[in-house]
Amino acid sequence: MLVFDTICALATPPYKSALATIRLSGEKTLDILSHIIVKDVSQIKPNMAYFVKLYQDKNRPDEMIDEVVLTFYKGPKSYTGFDTVEFSTHGSMIVVEEVLDTLVKYGARRAQKGEFSAQAYFNGKMDLLKAEGINDLINATSKRAKTLATKTLSGENTKFAISLKTTLLDYMSRLEYFVENQYDDEQLDDYSGELNQIGTSLKTNILEVGEIIEKTKKANRQYQGFNVAIVGEPNVGKSTLLNALLQEDKAIVSPIPGTTRDVVEGEKEINGLLFRFKDTAGLRKTDDYVENLGIERSYKTMEKADLILLASDCGFNDIDANKEVQNIIKNKPVIKIATKRDINTSSDLADISICSTTDALHPLIDLIMSKLDLTQKEESSFLGKREEEYLERIHSQMKQAYDAIYDTYQIDIVSDTLRTAINSINDLMGKCEGQTMEDIYQTLFSKFCLGK
Numbered sequence: 216m217l218v219f220d221t222i223c224a225l226a227t228p229p230y231k232s233a234l235a236t237i238r239l240s241g242e243k244t245l246d247i248l249s250h251i252i253v254k255d256v257s258q259i260k261p262n263m264a265y266f267v268k269l270y271q272d273k274n275r276p277d278e279m280i281d282e283v284v285l286t287f288y289k290g291p292k293s294y295t296g297f298d299t300v301e302f303s304t305h306g307s308m309i310v311v312e313e314v315l316d317t318l319v320k321y322g323a324r325r326a327q328k329g330e331f332s333a334q335a336y337f338n339g340k341m342d343l344l345k346a347e348g349i350n351d352l353i354n355a356t357s358k359r360a361k362t363l364a365t366k367t368l369s370g371e372n373t374k375f376a377i378s379l380k381t382t383l384l385d386y387m388s389r390l391e392y393f394v395e396n397q398y399d400d401e402q403l404d405d406y407s408g409e410l411n412q413i414g415t416s417l418k419t420n421i422l423e424v425g426e427i428i429e430k431t432k433k434a435n436r437q438y439q440g441f442n443v444a445i446v447g448e449p450n451v452g453k454s455t456l457l458n459a460l461l462q463e464d465k466a467i468v469s470p471i472p473g474t475t476r477d478v479v480e481g482e483k484e485i486n487g488l489l490f491r492f493k494d495t496a497g498l499r500k501t502d503d504y505v506e507n508l509g510i511e512r513s514y515k516t517m518e519k520a521d522l523i524l525l526a527s528d529c530g531f532n533d534i535d536a537n538k539e540v541q542n543i544i545k546n547k548p549v550i551k552i553a554t555k556r557d558i559n560t561s562s563d564l565a566d567i568s569i570c571s572t573t574d575a576l577h578p579l580i581d582l583i584m585s586k587l588d589l590t591q592k593e594e595s596s597f598l599g600k601r602e603e604e605y606l607e608r609i610h611s612q613m614k615q616a617y618d619a620i621y622d623t624y625q626i627d628i629v630s631d632t633l634r635t636a637i638n639s640i641n642d643l644m645g646k647c648e649g650q651t652m653e654d655i656y657q658t659l660f661s662k663f664c665l666g667k
């Protein structure tokens with residue numbers, strides 16, 4: 216992949232639609248344009264829309280491809296930093312393919328996924344935190360996920376990373392002053408005082424990064440959404456509960472125990488968050504081969520769940536005696552639901568008692584929100600697993616530097632560990648020293664959409 220090739224791609228979904236947007240970006244953009252429109256390209260002003268006829272060859276007006284609206288963004292004031300043109304064509308895939316073939320004929324190359332963002336990154340138009348924020352926004356599947364992704368675009372994450380880097384650089388330069396003067400007796404008294412001061416400030420920085428990591432973890436969980444398993448013995452009303460939560464007739468309900476065999480799942484946005492509810496086969500001892508396969512899936516679904524709704528219509532004694540269930544739920548949030556409140560007395564062991572066929576489920580939803588620690592909207596300027604991993608790395612390197620101050624009083628060790636932390640901050644922002652463009656593209660931008 217050569218980032219600085221002139222590239223083209225469809226930027227809207229590849230289906231028949233009213234309009235389609237095609238992007239062309241790179242140094243040859245205007246040259247390519249000069250072959251396919253009659254208008255003199257030197258007269259085309261940036262950021263203005265032009266209604267033009269697009270030709271396979273402007274000298275052969277019988278071969279018009281489409282009438283389009285084109286907008287020209289002059290580099291470096293464009294998304295990619297290169298001259299860029301966006302064509303808004305009629306949304307036929309035949310038209311789109313013809314435009315792309317024509318752009319390729321005059322020197323463009325079909326872009327790979329995320330290559331426009333890669334151009335922007337390598338052209339210094341944005342750092343990785345911003346590029347990933349844009350991708351997170353495109354992939355958001357709930358209102359909350361969208362809000363979290365938008366927050367990462369504000370640039371607060373980059374500001375924080377730069378300010379932390381500046382602080383650590385300041386500590387390093389103060390330490391290096393002492394390294395240079397360490398044999399000067401007059402300086403020795405100041406030595407431990409200065410080191411202590413740096414240690415105290417570093418501790419505050421470590422706490423701050425720790426808090427940011429916690430917020431990032433919460434934001435990541437909220438961005439991904441939550442897997443909620445509905446589990447219990449047969450016929451207790453699990454499928455009825457799934458249908459009530461989804462407000463949809465998704466799973467088969469019947470009075471015959473063992474009705475649900477496979478995992479039945481559905482997504483629902485609640486309070487702006489995405490929940491994936493999974494109804495499972497009722498847990499019981501049985502000789503039925505297929506039902507046992509379903510029960511195995513129930514256990515696997517429980518293992519992967521973020522929250523378990525444990526349903527029972529006759530107290531929880533039997534399910535509490537099920538060692539396999541207890542083993543899985545001991546480290547997970549669980550809500551014990553007494554079902555069929557209209558015909559049964561609730562158990563003392565239940566967290567909530569419901570009738571899925573008639574009750575409004577708000578109390579259960581409130582309980583789900585509090586069990587998953589979702590009652591407060593967490594703000595985070597960082598989002599994404601890569602960010603979380605780098606922040607943890609930086610955090611542990613800062614802690615190593617702190618420990619080195621008090622364990623060894625060895626300035627060079629403190630200074631070295633701070634330097635490693637600074638390198639990790641650079642990597643977090645996307646400096647990625649020692650990595651080739653291809654490595655960076657493969658690990659990051661190849662996950663983006665085509666045309667982005």
Ligand SMILES: Nc1nc2c(ncn2[C@@H]2O[C@H](COP(=O)(O)OP(=O)(O)OP(=O)(O)O)[C@@H](O)[C@H]2O)c(=O)[nH]1
Pocket residue numbers: 448449450451452453454455456467468469470471472473474475476495496497498554555556557558569570571572573
């Ligand atoms: N009275 C009453 N009946 C209910 C309630 N919830 C479910 N039922 C009934 O209980 C029976 C079993 O419901 P399901 O939802 O199929 O139970 P399940 O736990 O999914 O059962 P399996 O799939 O066999 O494990 C059906 O006849 C439902 O109509 C309730 O709140 N009140």
Ligand SMILES: [Mg+2]
Pocket residue numbers: 453454455466467468474475494495497
């Ligand atoms: Mg069922």
